[in-house]
Amino acid sequence: MADGKEYISRPDELGNIHISEEVLAVIAAAAALEVEGVGSLAANLGSDLAGLLGKKNYSKGVHISVNEGEGVCVDVSILIQYGYTIPDVAKAVQDAVYTAVENTSGLSVECVNVHVGGVIFEREPKKQG
Secondary structure: OOOOOOEEEEEEOOEEEEEEHHHHHHHHHHHHHOOOOEEEEOOOHHHHHHHHOOOOOOOOOEEEEEEOOOEEEEEEEEEEEOOOOHHHHHHHHHHHHHHHHHHHHOOOEEEEEEEEEEEEOOOOOOOOO
């Protein structure tokens, strides 16, 4: 596993299970985007660099960190759609990400930090005629 990716390992009765941090970030991103009121994920430096290098990054706006023996911490940066209450949407994102990461990976989620980077306004379609 010397391909430059960070892995989270957990022991199992038959050996060890290694889960890429990128996989956890994609799971968290998908869960956040399912929440009503989330317009998109906000870009962070890591995803901007990946975009410049021509790599698709489905986990933009998500950062995973592992605290030894304590669990996983997830930071999610979002843009909220205009008209939604920010604290309500942020709490729903926390709940969705927490549940998705714990249920799919079996890892303990210590915290989910939501960073609201802005508001998205829907554009009205141009009237023809």
